Amino acid sequence: MYFAEVIFHIYMQKILAFLFILSSVTLMAQENKIPQTEKFDFKNLDAYIQILPSIQRVEGKVDYTFDVLAQEDTLRIDGRNMEFIDVFLDEQPVEFYSDEHRIYILFDFLPAKNKKLTFNYEVKPTSGMYFINWDLSQNEEAKKQVWTQGQGKYTSTWLPSFDDMTEKVEFDLSFEFPRDYQLIANGALKTVKETDSTRIWKFDMTVPMSSYLVGMAAGNYKSKRLTSSSGDEIQLYYNPEDSLLFEPTYRYSVEIFDFLEQEIGMPYPWQNYKQVPVMDFLHGGMENTGATIFSASFLTDSIGFKDRNYVNVNAHELAHQWFGNLVTATNGKHHWLHEGFATYYALLAEKAIFGEDYYYWKLYETAEKLKELSDSGKGESLMNPKASSLTFYQKGAWALHILRERVGDEAFRNGIKNYLKLYSFRNVETDNFIAEMEKASGMDLSQYVKDWLEQSAFKATQSLESLRKSEFIVNYLNIAALRETSLEQKFQFLEDALDFPVNDYIGQEAVNQLAGLQSESAFKLYKKAFETNNIFVRQAIALTMKKIPESLKPEFESLLQDESYLSIEAALFKLWEQFPAERKKYLEETRNLEGFYNKNIRMLWLTLNLVTPEFEPNHTQDYYEELAGYTAAWQPFQLRENAFSYLYQLGAFNPESLESLIKGTRHHIYGFRNYCRELLNELLKNEEYRQQLVEISENMTAEETSYLRSKINR
Ligand SMILES: [Zn+2]
Numbered sequence: 183m184y185f186a187e188v189i190f191h192i193y194m195q196k197i198l199a200f201l202f203i204l205s206s207v208t209l210m211a212q213e214n215k216i217p218q219t220e221k222f223d224f225k226n227l228d229a230y231i232q233i234l235p236s237i238q239r240v241e242g243k244v245d246y247t248f249d250v251l252a253q254e255d256t257l258r259i260d261g262r263n264m265e266f267i268d269v270f271l272d273e274q275p276v277e278f279y280s281d282e283h284r285i286y287i288l289f290d291f292l293p294a295k296n297k298k299l300t301f302n303y304e305v306k307p308t309s310g311m312y313f314i315n316w317d318l319s320q321n322e323e324a325k326k327q328v329w330t331q332g333q334g335k336y337t338s339t340w341l342p343s344f345d346d347m348t349e350k351v352e353f354d355l356s357f358e359f360p361r362d363y364q365l366i367a368n369g370a371l372k373t374v375k376e377t378d379s380t381r382i383w384k385f386d387m388t389v390p391m392s393s394y395l396v397g398m399a400a401g402n403y404k405s406k407r408l409t410s411s412s413g414d415e416i417q418l419y420y421n422p423e424d425s426l427l428f429e430p431t432y433r434y435s436v437e438i439f440d441f442l443e444q445e446i447g448m449p450y451p452w453q454n455y456k457q458v459p460v461m462d463f464l465h466g467g468m469e470n471t472g473a474t475i476f477s478a479s480f481l482t483d484s485i486g487f488k489d490r491n492y493v494n495v496n497a498h499e500l501a502h503q504w505f506g507n508l509v510t511a512t513n514g515k516h517h518w519l520h521e522g523f524a525t526y527y528a529l530l531a532e533k534a535i536f537g538e539d540y541y542y543w544k545l546y547e548t549a550e551k552l553k554e555l556s557d558s559g560k561g562e563s564l565m566n567p568k569a570s571s572l573t574f575y576q577k578g579a580w581a582l583h584i585l586r587e588r589v590g591d592e593a594f595r596n597g598i599k600n601y602l603k604l605y606s607f608r609n610v611e612t613d614n615f616i617a618e619m620e621k622a623s624g625m626d627l628s629q630y631v632k633d634w635l636e637q638s639a640f641k642a643t644q645s646l647e648s649l650r651k652s653e654f655i656v657n658y659l660n661i662a663a664l665r666e667t668s669l670e671q672k673f674q675f676l677e678d679a680l681d682f683p684v685n686d687y688i689g690q691e692a693v694n695q696l697a698g699l700q701s702e703s704a705f706k707l708y709k710k711a712f713e714t715n716n717i718f719v720r721q722a723i724a725l726t727m728k729k730i731p732e733s734l735k736p737e738f739e740s741l742l743q744d745e746s747y748l749s750i751e752a753a754l755f756k757l758w759e760q761f762p763a764e765r766k767k768y769l770e771e772t773r774n775l776e777g778f779y780n781k782n783i784r785m786l787w788l789t790l791n792l793v794t795p796e797f798e799p800n801h802t803q804d805y806y807e808e809l810a811g812y813t814a815a816w817q818p819f820q821l822r823e824n825a826f827s828y829l830y831q832l833g834a835f836n837p838e839s840l841e842s843l844i845k846g847t848r849h850h851i852y853g854f855r856n857y858c859r860e861l862l863n864e865l866l867k868n869e870e871y872r873q874q875l876v877e878i879s880e881n882m883t884a885e886e887t888s889y890l891r892s893k894i895n896r
Pocket of ligand 1: 520524
């Protein structure tokens with residue numbers, strides 16, 4: 183059936199897209215500016231920042247303290263598209279001018295200590311600070327938030343600061359924000375004062391950091407405080423309506439904190455630690471100093487936790503508090519000193535939680551990807567400032583894994599400790615790190631540097647040697663080697679692989695090799711795989727089995743009871759498709775399930791209902807409205823995208839969803855914006871939709887409809 187096939191395609195594509203979003207916590211390297219750090223040393227910024235979310239505007243007053251190190255006639259502070267007024271140097275009016283990038287102070291500066299520069303500024307940030315759902319026409323249910331992203335964007339889009347990572351400043355920031363909301367920023371919260379309509383949040387930091395690590399988030403939040411074994415405060419935020427998701431989302435937070443302090447061998451370097459989920463975030467997470475912001479799409483219940491959880495990103499952003507925040511690369515060439523380290527230490531934390539097989543499995547997976555890139559001639563040196571995130575993150579982690587094997591645990595940990603101590607609150611290059619490792623190990627690491635840091639090809643043979651230290655990997659590779667072998671010849675091996683206690687990954691591999699096979703011996707193995715009761719092995723069946731044989735129908739139906747939203751989504755669709763007589767039963771059984779953050783099961787369920795009108799004929803309209811309602815512009819983009827896909831397959835856009843689609847073509851999330859643009863292009867091929875889109879756009883703003891107009895030439 184055409185419709186069913188298309189739905190299945192779309193749903194597989196979505197799973198792939200979903201995994202891709204998960205793995206691409208892409209952060210661009212900072213742009214390199216002409217350094218003025220040799221002439222001036224900025225020490226402290228005291229700023230008062232009023233955020234006016236209803237008009238998406240920021241008004242602030244900054245008070246910079248700095249030393250002049252050498253004679254100079256111009257001082258620059260980055261501030262994009264800002265208006266500057268009341269500019270004073272040591273309380274005297276001073277000559278200045280500004281362009282779209284920054285303010286220039288013109289003065290005959292001579293070496294001196296503790297100079298003071300103050301000014302007021304106003305700006306309407308176009309990036310760097312994001313205003314979610316503040317348009318007045320919004321629905322009551324819409325989450326109103328403001329949050330920032332400084333890396334890959336610029337903090338100087340909303341706060342006069344430095345686009346250069348080597349200028350480290352102690353930031354003491356106060357924010358004024360509408361009083362109904364909570365506000366989170368770097369440092370210790372000193373006071374909260376209330377005015378008639380606002381609250382003033384005063385934060386304090388005691389040590390310096392780079393500007394890209396300044397961050398704030400505001401919204402309707404509650405929080406819980408936990409304490410690490412060493413006594414550090416960990417404050418975890420959540421939206422009140424998500425209280426049941428708090429525990430599974432933040433599961434292992436204290437364990438991760440304790441593990442990293444122990445493993446790194448240096449105490450957590452900042453006053454406190456906070457984490458806050460935000461809607462429509464640009465990345466997986468961002469390690470603002472002491473105040474990690476992460477994507478609300480990581481919110482999960484205990485069932486979803488098994489398939490995808492926040493543990494990796496939780497550990498990754500925390501590891502950055504040492505690697506990146508405390509010790510910062512001078513420029514993008516050394517970006518792996520941030521991302522490779524955060525990836526490696528997150529993997530170590532996961533190893534402590536999920537076990538050694540997990541650790542080696544992740545290394546194996548990334549080695550496969552890196553080898554593929556390398557074999558296609560596109561391998562990248564770790565020190566290429568334009569390298570992909572695969573290189574910075576995964577090749578970086580591999581480089582540290584190999585280095586630790588070379589120098590041994592003790593030297594590795596000593597080298598790390600010395601490196602962090604020596605360069606705390608300073609900037610580093612790769613050579614600085616290698617020097618500490620050579621000192622700690624007494625080894626000459628020049629060959630290692632060539633092989634792992636400089637060379638663009640991936641050292642696949644060395645990696646394989648390392649992976650083979652894991653007995654699990656050896657066993658896995660033995661099974662994976664049978665992919666091209668006939669079932670008769672490998673039957674016994676696959677059967678043994680499914681013996682109790684089955685290994686998650688090896689069991690999955692055995693099942694994957696059965697895909698498309700319709701023989702009695704394949705069914706026998708499937709039956710054994712079902713009986714392992716291993717959730718991941720059963721998931722592999724749900725995802726890869728094509729035609730469900732009558733003899734395994736009861737087993738396949740039991741997948742609807744599994745604690746895996748991936749299994750249930752795949753099983754529901756396949757059962758609905760292949761056993762039309764029993765559609766009512768399957769829909770009844772899955773009636774109350776939502777699934778992941780993007781409501782994967784709920785939306786599939788609604789769609790299947792709409793094309794099974796005999797199930798509940800009186801509810802068709804309700805179900806349609808619920809599905810179309812998920813496209814609303816105030817909904818998280820992950821829900822909108824999922825709902826758009828289903829409406830497209832149903833050929834059933836209503837005016838509201840078309841309006842939301844037009845708005846989506848201007849969304850700040852690149853992937854979603856492109857998705858909306860491509861879908862809009864498709865709809866424009868249909869004359870009826872085309873006319874509707876044109877009519878709807880007449881009541882929308884020029885900005886919202888700019889993409890549509892570029893496509894219809896009017
Ligand atoms: Zn990172």
